[in-house]
Amino acid sequence: MNIAAQATTHHGIREAIRARIVGGEWDLGELIPGEAEFAAQYSCSRSTVNRALQALAHEGIVERKRKGGTRVRPLQLPQARLRIPIIREEVQSAGQTYSHRIMRRERQLPPGDVAQRMHLPDDHELIHLQTLHLAGGEPFAFERRWVDPVTVPDFEEADLTAISANEWLIRMVPFSRGEASLLAVSADAELAQMLKVAPGEALFTMERTTWFEERSVTFTRLHYAPGYRLNFSL
Amino acid sequence: MNIAAQATTHHGIREAIRARIVGGEWDLGELIPGEAEFAAQYSCSRSTVNRALQALAHEGIVERKRKGGTRVRPLQLPQARLRIPIIREEVQSAGQTYSHRIMRRERQLPPGDVAQRMHLPDDHELIHLQTLHLAGGEPFAFERRWVDPVTVPDFEEADLTAISANEWLIRMVPFSRGEASLLAVSADAELAQMLKVAPGEALFTMERTTWFEERSVTFTRLHYAPGYRLNFSL
DNA sequence: TGCGATATTATGTGCATACATAATCATGAA
DNA sequence: TTCATGATTATGTATGCACATAATATCGCA
Structure with a gap:
């Protein structure tokens, strides 16, 4: 046996x-x-x-x-190694063409909850970026990202047309550690418009905060279009 | 440094x-x-x-x-070790009292998608179980579970009042491997009633299929009440 | 010059040994 | 009986060595 x-x-x-x-x-x-x-x-x-x-x-x-x-081990607690996918690879490995559109990019004070998650004071200005990720021309995910310009000074002038903000940051600030949450949210008016779905639709959402040596790098809230599943094995 | x-x-x-x-x-x-x-x-x-x-x-x-x-490593792909929480421990570690109510328990043919996920023929009867998990008396999560009585013959007579089906199975069939998906679904009428929320609410949902040595053990679809977050660090 | 055989090299792995460390058990004194 | 102390024991870890393995570099020959 x-x-x-x-x-x-x-x-x-x-x-x-x-x-x-x-x-x-x-x-x-x-x-x-x-x-x-x-x-x-x-x-x-x-x-x-x-x-x-x-x-x-x-x-x-x-x-x-x-x-x-x-x-x-008395109680075998199920655990899994979850790979956070890079959206581009996720789309491409499904055989679709990936593209992204930057909908907004500006320096501004973040909402209170964002500042709190990044462990920053309320008056700390961040770069706010909104990106629509597309698969075969159709909306795939919508991303709101805040980046700390103090930690990543080069980000403000980064060319994000060829490479997405996510991959740019991974390249420039590797080995950052962070926290993530998965949750479900209902589409508000803006999300519904961006993802071309009905308001109120259930959207799978991932939030991530990353730090590099005690300094906040970025916080992102990523809303996937309906039908998305995050698969993994245990 | x-x-x-x-x-x-x-x-x-x-x-x-x-x-x-x-x-x-x-x-x-x-x-x-x-x-x-x-x-x-x-x-x-x-x-x-x-x-x-x-x-x-x-x-x-x-x-x-x-x-x-x-x-x-050239591109540092974020990955995390995700611990699938046991609901009872999750509730208790939040300082609330855990309880569960079995809403339904019967032997029946599973829906086609369930049979498919468990790699079973359509005419294979399963035990269907519906459980409401409560935290401090309030609905916390609603679970639909199918168990293969061929793989787990003792399950049909298991006493599930003291211990939940999940923990019973972990105890009786440890070391099973499986697959899981995370997704967001809108509450249908039954879910809304069970979880005491408005129909259409976005619910964080986890699906799991487990096998023990090529034999299907169970498939569960677990819907968490609104506000739930699955947290982990990367 | 082109190509295949051979040498080189960095990691992969197993072993015997020695010692470190932590928890338990046994001993013996108060 | 109770408690402190030391012996015992299972795992943790470092080391030197030998050899395996895979990929590269080099050399020699046609």
Whole structure:
């Protein structure tokens, strides 16, 4: 019933142990054999078993404690690696031609909730950008973005016709960390007009705030046209 | 500017190198020093550097190729680890009391789209369950679930008053893999009544299909009450 | 010059060993 | 009995070494 009888590679052993766990050899929360025991079973060194078990712990399959041993994780909480898609790639990989139109671009005071999410004072001016993303000429998503010109001084003169603001920022300020929320909103009049849908339509929405070393970079609110799904595997 | 000057532990070195990458010491796509070079710089063994760089590669910060060396990843695509919350924990961690009411429970043929998502023929009977999840007595989310009684024969007689179907299934069929989609839907009449909102309201919705070793376990469509946000960090 | 064989090189991996660290268990004194 | 102390034990981690593997560079020959 083993998935495959591999050589004594660390991920061969990882898969072997995973199969035994999934196969129900041990109950949830139960202690599984120690590294030395596995090493003997698979005739490999303890280091190799260690790497295998560490990988399983990293995945959340098992929990390990010094001296406490390794046990099957009691409640297997589903988790997934979610890739935030780049809109252009998303559209193109669906076989459609991508384009975008900048509807608005100006320097202004942000609304209170935006300033709050970016951890900025109310009187801090930001660059406000509205972009309509199109797939095959049809509205795909509408984006409202605020950028902090203090953190990204070059943004104000950036040429955003060839490359979208999102990709421009990723290129200029990589390795920024951030927070994101997913939610559903009803289309207001402006959104309805932009996306060519009826007011009140349910729109899948993603908000993102990103920082680079404690300095706010950008906040975006992205509304997808109806029918959009964000898929991932768990 | 170093995060911290640790000893020569593999994750000390990992963070040191990460800081140098983030600090812009090398351009995007540029080759960074080899393992031997880093080992010399930090006076540790090549194995230790190897682990550190492998971790960074796993994170997507760098790309490694045998003989090709290690280079900073050209386009840093944002990705996140999304934890699918368990509703009870979600409600309780917000300080509210959780409860649920089973509104419906019967064996029936599923709608075509459900059968399709579970990779089942149209004439395969499933257990259909409708549950209202409440936070502090108020509707929090409404769930329609289909369970395959062939894969999970015990489910039909499961006592779902103390424990929710979701947690029951996680306990009985752990380690199942699956797919999920996030989307926005407008409340139909039934949803509006269940969640006590106006028809047409935008509802954040999660669909999940899970399998255990090629056998379908369950498909759920979960509609959250308005105002819900799924938060995560990137 | 063109091309295939060979050498070189950077990462990938396994192993034996040594020591570190944290939690538990056993011991013994108050 | 209770509590402090030290022994025990399982995992965590670093190291030197050997060899595997893949991609590139180089060389030699036609």
